[in-house]
Amino acid sequence: MFTSTLTIAAVLAALIALSEWLATRTWLRHFGAALLVIVLTAIVANLGVIPTYGPDTPLYGAIFTYVAPLGIFWLLLLVDLRSLGQVGGPTLLLFLLGACGTALGAAAGHWVVGGADALGEQHAALAGMFTGTYVGGSVNYNAVALEYGVMEDAALYAGAAAVDNAMTTVWMVVCVTLPRLLVGFWPKAENQEERVAHGPIEDDGEVMRIFDLAVVIALGIAAVSLSDVLADSLKESAGLDIPSVLILSTLALVLAQLPMVQRIKGARLLGLLAVYLFLAVIGSLCDAEALMRMGELAPVLGVFVVVLVSVHGTVVFGAARLLKADLETASVASQANIGGGTSALALARSLGRSDLELPAILVGSAGLALGNYLGFTMVGLLGG
Template identity: 45%
Template sequence: MTDALFILFVLCLNVILCEWLIKKRAIRHIGTALLVILVTAVESNLGIIPTTETPVYDSIFSYVAPFSLFLLLLGVNLKDLRQAGIPMLTMFLVGSAGTILGVFVSVWVFAAPQTVGTLFYALAGMFTGTYIGGSINFNAVALHYNVSKAGNLFVAATAADNIMTALWMVATISLPRFFQRRFPRHLPIAAEAAATSSDADPFSDSETVNPNDLAILLALGFGGIFLSQKIAVWIPAAPFVLILTTFALILAQFRVVNRLRGSRLLGLFGIYIFLAVIGAYCDIAALIRDGQLAIVLFGMILLLVLIHALIVFGVGALFRQDWDVLGIASQANIGGATSALALARSLNRPDLQLPAVLVGTLGNAIGTYLGILVAEMLR
């Protein structure tokens, strides 16, 4: 069925289905992002929706995906970073450096140009972005290098990334407690962090949106994409994704924009629709035949995360940092702001919840830039 309205109906229905499924205990850890890819992949391979390019898919890649990325970045106000505290901010940046080093080492160890293929540099950029700030950067870099349309490669990379993110959450829950028992640290909590701790979840998916907020968000999104496209034409050397990212970050520094309700809600929905199209491009039979690719990608990710961890915990131990701070800073790199917030709660550190979110949003801000920089260095 190639009717545009029917395809949009199925894609939206898939988001509803996956949001319902992740509430089930058995599969809640898969996450909506990966699940919506898998469900749509099954449907496209059964012939319910097309597996090849259509005007609907092209429009989602051209407009919905960048629009959603733009909206999600409106929540990143860099002025808030001073509330994160020097230790948390420093260890997050150390972890970012560890991620970049790990990417270069893993590309070399696994001979990525031969084992991954011609898009190895783009995958390296995607891994850099996602393990500095989370999936926003992963999708932005993929969009820039058209990895999004290489369905099997993208799905294999997403699956490996989701597995590692889940494993690293377990690791960052366990490691601070283990090290605390062996090498106790009783460090004072920064006054700023304690004063600004909050039990409120700044990443709740439930928002009350009024027509005015919605109109402003749509106007900003459409205007941002239009201006970014024009600038990319005027300055061919400047990638469209980086221009759009920069524009969103500039706007996000104004509180009136940063506090607009609905940006995360609309942004997440758009990303899920974008990921559903990724699933539609996936040829499951070919993915099974290319199982070795998924193993290679997971090996690369495992090595780079281990290098990241050695650097974060090694430097942190050298300077006698709070073990919980090290775990949360690392989780902010690997899993993003939401995962770091969940970890702070799991470690019973309400004083570190806001710092966790703030350094995670810093990762959203810089991950795409660094991801594209690493990809271009390897290209």
């Protein structure tokens, strides 16, 4: 097994390169490079070539903490707010309905598997953790786990995290394939045929100078640092708990409207590379060994999560059908719930919908706040 930071980074870079090649040169292009990065990294990690996610791999933590926000910032530098139109409204509505579907699914899954009798004394906390993570991401998952002491049971916590990340990967596959499978049965939205025909965005090449690259990197690092400082300052001075990613997104969007920033090259390439590194770490989270350590609880928790996301998916895609929203919008909104804003952004690119990139980030950021409330509410409702 490769364990040094440099060799793990080299393997991740090689997997990204392989995913890009497969997504452009083979029949796997229908799945897109984003999904291939997750799946290939999961396979390589579980084969023991590189470690699965854990405290002994600081590179993974650094990618989550620094590289993913940088990717968001760089890609948002490409957004011209004048061209967004009204696309954000349907995405936000479907995201909120999806959050409700997640909460309903958690309650349904808890009942289906038998509640405390099947899940043990931490049954309510587990339901709250999965509600939080499938609305706003792993930050909410860990917040509930810390509050109710789930982390003290290492096998339970690690196994539940493995189930969570395995389902996140599966749901990415679902969100990539459903728009293609259901397009013949779905009411046609305006320009839907053109959007489907365009397919994944593949040409991300840019001609850039060293000056451009240096400026983009400097802007990104400065913006991430400033957003963290502002978030901490607002919390201490005004009691406002605003996620730093929202501040970062605002900074990026303001800068993106400046003509001098629009002329700088390199943001697209750096942003995509950062997002792919983030997705590779998501793949490393799919730990088969952690699932095996759970014993009999693993299939029970698996059934619980399958019920949860099935209810969520029924709500999101059912609402999209009633509202006559297109399939790509529904998929991106759902992925923003289950996988978070960064994976939803990657999905939007895989589906050829660059117009959904900003809504994906924004609703995913909103989920960071909403997920905590729903997660703790679920624990209370189930008697935690």
